[in-house]
Amino acid sequence: MSIFVNEATRLVVQGITGRDGSFHSKQMIAYGTKLVAGVTPGKGGQTFEGAVPIFHTVADAVAITGANTSVIYVPPALAAGAIAEAADAGIQFIVCITEGIPVLDMAKVMPFVREKGARLLGPNCPGLITPGVAKVGIIPGQICAPGRVGLVSRSGTLTYEVVNHLTNNGIGQSTCVGIGGDPVIGTNFIDVLEAFAADPGTDVIVMMGEIGGTDEQKAADFVKAGVRKPVVGFIAGQTAPKGRRMGHAGAIISGSSGTAEEKIHAFEAAGIAVMRRPVDVVELVKARLNN
Numbered sequence: 001m002s003i004f005v006n007e008a009t010r011l012v013v014q015g016i017t018g019r020d021g022s023f024h025s026k027q028m029i030a031y032g033t034k035l036v037a038g039v040t041p042g043k044g045g046q047t048f049e050g051a052v053p054i055f056h057t058v059a060d061a062v063a064i065t066g067a068n069t070s071v072i073y074v075p076p077a078l079a080a081g082a083i084a085e086a087a088d089a090g091i092q093f094i095v096c097i098t099e100g101i102p103v104l105d106m107a108k109v110m111p112f113v114r115e116k117g118a119r120l121l122g123p124n125c126p127g128l129i130t131p132g133v134a135k136v137g138i139i140p141g142q143i144c145a146p147g148r149v150g151l152v153s154r155s156g157t158l159t160y161e162v163v164n165h166l167t168n169n170g171i172g173q174s175t176c177v178g179i180g181g182d183p184v185i186g187t188n189f190i191d192v193l194e195a196f197a198a199d200p201g202t203d204v205i206v207m208m209g210e211i212g213g214t215d216e217q218k219a220a221d222f223v224k225a226g227v228r229k230p231v232v233g234f235i236a237g238q239t240a241p242k243g244r245r246m247g248h249a250g251a252i253i254s255g256s257s258g259t260a261e262e263k264i265h266a267f268e269a270a271g272i273a274v275m276r277r278p279v280d281v282v283e284l285v286k287a288r289l290n291n
Contacts, residue, residue, distance in 0.1 A: 001174065001199050001200050001201025001202070002130035002133065002174050002175040002199065002201060003130075003150070003174070003175045003177070003192070003195040003196060003199050003202075004093060004119075004121070004128055004130075004175065004177065004195065005069065005093070005128060005129075005130050005133070005134045005135075005136050005175070006130055006133055006134065007133055007134070008068070009033065009034060009068065009069050009093075009134045009136070010034050010036045010065065010066055010067045010068050010069065011028065011033055011034060011035045011036060011037075011067065011069045011070070011071060011134075011136060012035075012036065012037040012038065012039060012058060012061045012062070012065070012067035012069070012070050012071075012086075012091070013025050013028075013035060013037075013038045013039070013048075013070075013071055013073065014038075014039045014058065014070055014071070014072045014073065014074060014082045014085075014086065015039070015040065015072060015073035015074040015082070016038025016039065016040055016048050016052070016054060016073075017038070017040040017043055017046075017048070017054065018040075018073055018074070020073045020097070021038075021073035021074075022048070024071075024073065024097075024137070024138055025038065025048060025049075025052070026049065027135075027138075027141070028071075028134075028135055028136065029049065029052075030141075031129075031134070031135045031141040032132075032133070032134065033134040033135055033136065034134070035052055036052070036061075036065040036066070036067050037052065037053055037054070037055060037061035037064070037065040037067050038052055038053070038054040038055070038061075039054065039055050039056070039057065039058050039061055040054055040056075041056050041057070042056065043056075044056035044057075044060065053065065057085070057089070058070065058085050058086050058088075058089040058091065059085075059088070059089040059090075061089075062089045062090055062091065067091065068091065068092055068093065069091065069092070069093045069094075069095070069136060070086040070091045070093070070094045070095065071094075071095040071096075071097065071127060071136050071137060072086070072094065072095065072096040072097060072098055072122075072123075073097055073098065074098060075098070076098055076099070076100040076101045076102070079096060079098040079101045079105070079123060080101060080102075080105035080106060080108065080109040081109075082096075083096055083109050083113060083120060083123075084109050084112055084113070086118070087112060087113045087116040087118040087120075088112075088116065090116075091118060092117070092118050092119065093118070093119050093121070094113070094118055094119070094120045094121070094186070095120075095121045095122055095125070095127045095128070095136050095137055096120060096121070096122035096123035096124075096125070096186075097122060097123070097124075097125065097126070097127060097137055097138060098122075098123050098124065099123065099124035099182075100124070101123050101124070101182070103182070103183050103184055106123065106182070106183075106184035106185075107184055110184060110186065113186060119186065119187060119191075120185075120186025120187060121177070121178075121179065121180075121186060121187045122179070122180045122182075122185060122186060122187075123180055123182055123185065123186075124180045124181060124182045124185075125137070125156065125178040125179055125180030125181075125185070126138045126139050126156035126159060126160075126178035127139055127178060128175060128176060128177040128178065129141060129144055129173075129175065129176050130174070130175045131144040131145055131146045131147070131172060131173050131174075131175075131176070132145075132146040133146075137178070138156070139156075139159065139160065139163075139176060139178065140160060143160060143163050143164045143167055144163055144167060144172075144173055144176060145166075145167045145171075145172040145173065146172045146173070146174075147166075147171055147172015147173050147174065148172065148173075148174055148201060148202060148203040148204070148289070149166060149171055149172065149173050149174065149202070149203070149204050149205075149206060149285055149289070150173070150174045150175055150176075150177075150192075150196035150199065150202035150204070150205045150206070151163060151166075151173055151175070151176040151177065151205075151206045151207075151208075152176075152177045152178075152179060152189060152192040152193065152196070152205070152206070152207050152208070153176075153177070153178050153179070153207070153208035153209075154178075154179055154180065154181045154189075154208065154209055154210050154215075155178070155181065155208060155210060155236055156178050158208050158210075158234075158236055158278065159176060159178050159208065161278050162206065162208060162234070162278050162281050163176055165278060165279055165281055165282055166206075166281060166282065166285065169282045169286075171282065171285055171286065171289070174196075174199060174201045174202040175196075175199075175202075177192050179192065181210065183213075188215055188218075188219075189207060189209070189215055189216065189218070189219035189222075190218060190219055190222045193205065193207070193219060193222055193223065193227060193231075194222075196229070197226070197227045197228070197229060202229065203229065203230075203288075203289060204229060204230050204231075204232065204285055204288045204289055205227070205229055205230070205231045205232070206231075206232045206233075206234075206281060206285065207219065207231060207232070207233045207234075207272070208233070208234045208235075208236065208278075209233065209234070209235050209236070209263060210235060210236040210237050211235065211236070211237035211238075211258055211259060211260050211263070212237075212258045213258055214258070216233075216235065216263040216266065216267070217262070217263060217266040220233075220263075220266040220267050220269065220270035220272060221266075221270065223270045223271070223272060224269070224270035224271065230273070230288035231270075231271075231272045231273070232272065232273045232274075232275065232281060232284045232285055232288065233267045233272040233273070233274055233275065234274070234275040234278060234280075234281070235260045235263045235264055235267070235274075236260075237260055238260040238261075238264075273288070
């Protein structure tokens with residue numbers, strides 16, 4: 001089993017003819033994802049790699065190919081519009097890889113996405129992968145392996161590191177999800193934790209957070225209140241200086257609530273096993289898979 005993407009995923013790539021869209025579309029096709037359509041305004045009627053039809057609009061792609069999932073590789077100034085177009089066309093799961101989208105643009109488009117009943121993952125995220133089944137985004141497929149550990153992270157590269165540690169030690173994953181680190185995102189830790197908690201194919205959950213904001217504390221409260229599966233957690237930025245932004249737009253400490261120490265304390269209070277280093281994930285997960 002898995003969450004969000006599976007054998008039924010039918011993917012449309014918005015921005016398929018651009019540099020990033022083209023490169024990662026080839027990777028997704030090679031992995032086995034059912035990439036059924038691409039969208040580039042003005043290039044409708046062409047094909048990608050001689051097989052994937054390209055349409056002027058997402059609405060046309062959905063009507064003709066039955067696409068139900070979209071991934072967006074378009075410039076920041078156009079990304080919010082691309083998200084709105086996908087939601088308006090009836091896409092139920094939208095993944096936005098684009099980074100640098102103005103916060104005001106996201107604040108304006110999110111109510112429309114919710115009104116349409118769609119789920120947005122991102123922006124500024126690596127996407128997600130259900131190993132051996134489908135990948136949507138930029139997570140390297142070769143570092144993943146099918147298994148029963150669900151993984152969610154604010155950091156893309158930290159996702160890769162932890163997944164690589166797990167795979168190299170014979171621990172596979174059910175789904176790996178990167179939610180992104182921008183101030184306004186469509187899917188948060190609690191959304192993913194809730195999905196993993198309900199997934200019969202996930203036995204252990206790994207959650208990687210970072211300094212800034214209070215999302216990790218809220219997630220810890222959610223785990224304590226109702227997640228019955230074991231959770232292993234990590235907080236990046238443990239040596240970051242206060243008041244200085246580190247990495248993501250949301251990774252800035254203000255007061256005491258955004259510090260690594262406060263987040264780690266919240267994890268421990270919720271019964272979440274805490275990694276001090278990413279490599280610690282191996283022993284902590286092994287111990288919980290065997291119980």
